Amino acid sequence: MASNSKLAIAIHTAGMLAFGEQMPLTSKIIAESVDTNPVVIRRIIGNLVKHGLVEVKMGTGGGSRLTRQPREITLADIYLALEEGYIFNVPELEKSHCCPIGKVVRPVLKKFFGEAENGLIEKLRKITLQDILNDVRKELPEDFCMMENNG
Amino acid sequence: MASNSKLAIAIHTAGMLAFGEQMPLTSKIIAESVDTNPVVIRRIIGNLVKHGLVEVKMGTGGGSRLTRQPREITLADIYLALEEGYIFNVPELEKSHCCPIGKVVRPVLKKFFGEAENGLIEKLRKITLQDILNDVRKELPEDFCMMENNG
DNA sequence: TCTAGTGTAACTATTCTTGTTACACACTAA
DNA sequence: TTAGTGTGTAACAAGAATAGTTACACTAGA
Numbered sequence: 001m002a003s004n005s006k007l008a009i010a011i012h013t014a015g016m017l018a019f020g021e022q023m024p025l026t027s028k029i030i031a032e033s034v035d036t037n038p039v040v041i042r043r044i045i046g047n048l049v050k051h052g053l054v055e056v057k058m059g060t061g062g063g064s065r066l067t068r069q070p071r072e073i074t075l076a077d078i079y080l081a082l083e084e085g086y087i088f089n090v091p092e093l094e095k096s097h098c099c100p101i102g103k104v105v106r107p108v109l110k111k112f113f114g115e116a117e118n119g120l121i122e123k124l125r126k127i128t129l130q131d132i133l134n135d136v137r138k139e140l141p142e143d144f145c146m147m148e149n150n151g
Numbered sequence: 152m153a154s155n156s157k158l159a160i161a162i163h164t165a166g167m168l169a170f171g172e173q174m175p176l177t178s179k180i181i182a183e184s185v186d187t188n189p190v191v192i193r194r195i196i197g198n199l200v201k202h203g204l205v206e207v208k209m210g211t212g213g214g215s216r217l218t219r220q221p222r223e224i225t226l227a228d229i230y231l232a233l234e235e236g237y238i239f240n241v242p243e244l245e246k247s248h249c250c251p252i253g254k255v256v257r258p259v260l261k262k263f264f265g266e267a268e269n270g271l272i273e274k275l276r277k278i279t280l281q282d283i284l285n286d287v288r289k290e291l292p293e294d295f296c297m298m299e300n301n302g
Numbered sequence: 303t304c305t306a307g308t309g310t311a312a313c314t315a316t317t318c319t320t321g322t323t324a325c326a327c328a329c330t331a332a
Numbered sequence: 333t334t335a336g337t338g339t340g341t342a343a344c345a346a347g348a349a350t351a352g353t354t355a356c357a358c359t360a361g362a
Contacts, residue, residue, distance in 0.1 A: 026306085056309095127263050190321075
């Protein structure tokens with residue numbers, strides 16, 4: 001598992017903001033739900049803000065909320081907002097390296113990996129935050145209210 | 152860059168085996184081209200063997216070679232052979248965790264991440280080792296011969 | 303002014319990945 | 333049957349990436 005849980009945390013975060021409707025949520029509340037530290041959440045929200053998905057209000061009564069409707073936010077938007085770079089790494093070679101294949105393979109692999117990653121992004125683009133919410137709601141008790149139940 | 156350079160190394164390795172035609176190549180030669188340690192290569196070849204892409208001959212004059220033509224091996228075959236698991240991690244929660252959303256979100260995210268990863272794999276399935284070779288060959292001098300030039 | 307928030311730097315801890323050494327075993331050729 | 337090449341793999345070391353934590357300056361509302 002190479003893995004990177006930022007995307008999961010970011011979606012979870014955005015999902016909670018959606019649940020919270022227009023009521024701003026604090027990084028502390030979200031962090032408790034995700035089971036991590038508020039700073040981790042703030043860092044991720046920073047990326048979402050930078051890409052216009054979320055807006056933040058400072059000070060008392062402040063917190064974050066979505067700038068758009070959940071059906072207008074795709075997982076690709078969130079994925080790209082994280083600016084994590086490429087999934088597959090193509091290792092650098094030493095400058096002294098002299099195998100001609102080694103030198104030539106690198107850009108070729110980069111090209112094909114880029115294509116593959118586009119396939120991933122296309123799929124992510126078809127999934128909206130609303131889809132996530134719908135699935136999550138199915139699993140929650142009907143009378144669930146986040147503000148009361150969160151622990 | 153979460154990244155994992157195993158796929159790049161595995162493709163590079165398979166590519167060299169293809170270049171070598173039916174002449175078995177040693178892990179040492181491949182390691183020099185990739186600029187790493189022979190054990191790293193052997194570990195990866197072990198996965199390729201397990202999935203029937205490569206066969207290995209022990210002892211003097213031994214080494215590895217492909218079991219199929221390069222046009223019959225896709226990057227998806229190589230990717231899946233590495234058994235790296237999922238690209239995106241969905242973090243576990245503490246057992247004591249009691250936020251109901253937290254509990255419910257996990258399987259939902261796993262499902263959607265699985266779909267996204269399938270998009271990646273579909274793309275990889277469309278790229279064969281032969282495609283890589285063709286691109287690499289374009290960049291190499293016409294009279295290139297691996298056995299003489301490898302350093 | 304007090305309290306409740308955020309943003310961010312700096313540091314620590316942890317985990318993942320890669321690299322290395324070492325050695326038993328397999329096979330070939332003399 | 334012995335020497336030489338090569339693999340497989342365990343065990344450990346080193347390095348890098350990820351995540352978690354603390355601390356503190358700054359913003360805003362009551």
